[in-house]
């Protein structure tokens with residue numbers, strides 16, 4: 001293999017959702033992986049993570065998880081039978097084993113343990129299984145590869161479901177073992193997963209496989225990373241809401257981070273920082289059209305780019321005013337911020353006026369009630385729910401007219417580049 005740097009590919013759930021999808025992924029590895037040293041990070045197949053969440057939830061509540069478990073198993077077995085018709089293919093045994101361990105993990109899920117810890121132990125099987133399938137399938141296609149357990153490399157604390165990385169240790173382990181391995185063959189590993197010092201499994205947060213790939217890319221000083229998705233590249237809006245989306249051919253790390261921050265579900269928000277720190281370009285490409293240009297996210301600058309539309313639904317607008325009609329002081333704001341942080345209410349927008357302070361936040365009934373309980377003796381609190389927050393980056397008159405059209409605007413805030421509007 002050549003030595004012109006390492007590439008990291010991330011295959012998301014949709015890119016490995018069926019036997020045909022696996023064949024397509026293998027073709028991409030063959031034609032586009034080229035002569036490079038290539039590390040593949042794979043998500044759970046299709047919507048497996050959602051299904052595992054349900055099975056786990058039932059198991060935790062000591063209810064019958066069997067039907068859900070069987071559904072997950074049947075789905076994988078169908079793909080397995082198509083990819084590995086011979087009953088004695090080692091892939092079949094490997095996957096059967098993993099299902100057995102998953103079953104016993106579910107069986108032993110105790111309602112006395114922490115829910116989030118139990119979640120990580122069970123839900124992680126989606127990636128363990130999909131990566132085993134990919135490993136064996138590529139092997140059968142003549143693409144020699146090593147299956148690597150990412151829990152032995154992505155080292156984290158035990159913040160279950162949102163594990164925090166031990167960067168120095170992770171980097172040391174990856175640097176020690178993976179470059180020599182990559183010089184000899186492809187490496188297949190799991191997204192989303194980490195491991196604690198005690199050998200327990202953690203996860204990095206939903207959709208965290210992008211972040212996993214970026215961690216590997218960073219630690220390996222990769223030449224580039226590519227996310228294979230079911231869209232053309234990085235789009236300026238969600239096609240579900242905007243029929244005429246455009247795909248950015250090239251966009252800066254900064255723009256992308258900001259889009260993720262405002263809630264665009266393009267790339268996991270933590271993905272960009274490690275790549276930007278090492279100037280590793282990130283490509284977003286379509287596995288349905290691998291020859292397409294896709295998007296290159298890198299350290300670049302453009303004066304004018306197409307406006308990006310980001311929609312957050314199910315928002316609430318909460319306003320606080322001081323009971324004695326004095327101004328909202330820094331001290332009052334401190335009290336409000338502390339309560340928001342304690343209740344993990346995520347603020348998407350804030351605005352201060354003479355006697356009131358307003359925030360737009362994701363709506364959680366229970367957290368909102370607790371916020372009101374906590375603060376109602378100091379503030380008069382009003383709120384509206386069922387709202388939508390539009391963020392338009394790089395806005396112009398036409399793009400604003402488009403999102404405001406026919407809507408009641410409850411709050412609007414503009415900076416030079418970004419306009420946010422809360423509507424009913």
Ligand code: ASP
Pocket residue numbers: 012013043044049050126191192205206207208209210
């Ligand atoms: N399988 C996990 C999820 O669906 C992680 C990922 O796909 O990025 O959230």
Ligand code: MG
Pocket residue numbers: 012013043044046049207
């Ligand atoms: Mg997924």
